Amino acid sequence: MKRILIIEDNPMVVKSLQFKLTKDGYTVLTATDGREGVKMLEDQEYDLIITDLMLPFISGVQLIEHIKKNRADTPIIVLSTSKQEDIILEAFNLGVQDFITKPFSPNELSLRVKRSLESVS
Amino acid sequence: MNNISDITHTNSPQLLFVGENSQDCSQFLQNLIEENISVKHIENSIDAIHYISENTVDVVLIKQFCSPLDAQKTLEYLNTEQEFNVPVLIILESEVNVQSSFDFRKTEVLSKELNSHDLKKVLNLLVEVTSQGYGPSTFSLQYLRSIGGDNEQFLIETFEIFKSSVTKQLKILEEAIKINNPQDISGVAHNIKPSFEMLMNDSGRDLCDKLTYELNKHKPAQILKELKIEYSKIEHEMALYLQKNPT
Numbered sequence: 001m002k003r004i005l006i007i008e009d010n011p012m013v014v015k016s017l018q019f020k021l022t023k024d025g026y027t028v029l030t031a032t033d034g035r036e037g038v039k040m041l042e043d044q045e046y047d048l049i050i051t052d053l054m055l056p057f058i059s060g061v062q063l064i065e066h067i068k069k070n071r072a073d074t075p076i077i078v079l080s081t082s083k084q085e086d087i088i089l090e091a092f093n094l095g096v097q098d099f100i101t102k103p104f105s106p107n108e109l110s111l112r113v114k115r116s117l118e119s120v121s
Numbered sequence: 122m123n124n125i126s127d128i129t130h131t132n133s134p135q136l137l138f139v140g141e142n143s144q145d146c147s148q149f150l151q152n153l154i155e156e157n158i159s160v161k162h163i164e165n166s167i168d169a170i171h172y173i174s175e176n177t178v179d180v181v182l183i184k185q186f187c188s189p190l191d192a193q194k195t196l197e198y199l200n201t202e203q204e205f206n207v208p209v210l211i212i213l214e215s216e217v218n219v220q221s222s223f224d225f226r227k228t229e230v231l232s233k234e235l236n237s238h239d240l241k242k243v244l245n246l247l248v249e250v251t252s253q254g255y256g257p258s259t260f261s262l263q264y265l266r267s268i269g270g271d272n273e274q275f276l277i278e279t280f281e282i283f284k285s286s287v288t289k290q291l292k293i294l295e296e297a298i299k300i301n302n303p304q305d306i307s308g309v310a311h312n313i314k315p316s317f318e319m320l321m322n323d324s325g326r327d328l329c330d331k332l333t334y335e336l337n338k339h340k341p342a343q344i345l346k347e348l349k350i351e352y353s354k355i356e357h358e359m360a361l362y363l364q365k366n367p368t
Contacts (some may be wrong), residue, residue: 009312010286010312010313010315010316011282011285011286012279012282012283012286012315012316012319013315013319015275015278015279015282016265016268016269016279016319019268019269019272019275020268054308054311054312081311081314081315083330083333083334102315102318103264103315103318103319105267106267106268
């Protein structure tokens with residue numbers, strides 16, 4: 001079963017992502033800030049990372065830099081709002097696979113997750 | 122107080138406020154009106170008794186020392202002469218333990234300060250006495266249903282998460298506004314926004330956007346006040362939903 005790490009600080013968004021992705025058949029783990037995310041990445045392997053861009057302690061961009069440095073092959077999907085174009089572009093420049101706008105469309109989430117996982121398999 | 126006398130919303134619960142000087146609780150009544158509750162204000166308790174005998178009232182909010190009959194005497198009269206069975210909320214104006222004086226009927230007491238707990242008390246009581254909800258809905262379950270389908274447990278858990286997380290974040294936001302920290306204000310508002318969006322509450326979303334992107338164009342304290350009211354409305358409707366859809 002593919003393992004997905006969600007790093008997001010809004011508990012409602014986390015709950016919804018976790019519910020939908022679990023229903024889709026993935027093992028989902030969650031972190032609520034950048035620091036916890038880094039710790040979980042150091043402790044375990046993940047097939048995909050879904051992360052917010054505005055996180056407490058360590059920003060999403062810093063987190064992406066960390067992941068790309070230490071786990072370059074792990075695909076990343078960023079969660080964003082429609083008003084964060086600049087940060088989304090920066091994230092793409094750092095090598096993220098895709099982005100999803102909050103609140104996410106459940107079908108779109110399923111498709112983008114599937115596509116990102118297939119891109120590395 | 123005069124400007125909030127007799128505010129009537131169609132199909133909304135009727136609250137009768139009895140008291141001589143309501144200047145000190147005008148904000149509280151204003152909050153009730155914003156919750157789509159119709160408020161009738163009568164200063165004189167004898168006039169209030171006449172009004173109750175001829176009109177439909179869902180809840181009575183009465184000041185302890187209204188005149189010419191105080192709350193206790195007014196309620197005793199209503200109870201014995203009119204077989205009055207409408208719930209009553211008494212605004213305490215004295216520190217003396219008066220709860221026992223009102224034990225003869227279903228009453229609740231509100232603090233003199235009329236804080237947010239008191240507002241919740243009134244709203245909860247109105248939920249009890251009105252069998253149906255009122256006013257336009259402040260949220261839609263359409264989005265959450267698209268994720269959770271008919272899973273009621275998912276909905277209930279999401280409601281709980283909304284209430285606990287937004288309550289916490291509103292407190293943090295209040296502190297950030299108090300110390301005038303624009304970065305924290307916009308950061309917290311940005312964090313809260315999806316919670317309102319997921320309930321398809323456009324007002325909450327727009328208020329969060331104002332705090333996140335247009336802070337210099339608005340008064341943050343006023344926006345926070347509006348956001349808190351929006352939150353209270355949602356919380357109230359969630360309680361109604363759960364009452365109508367027990368698991």
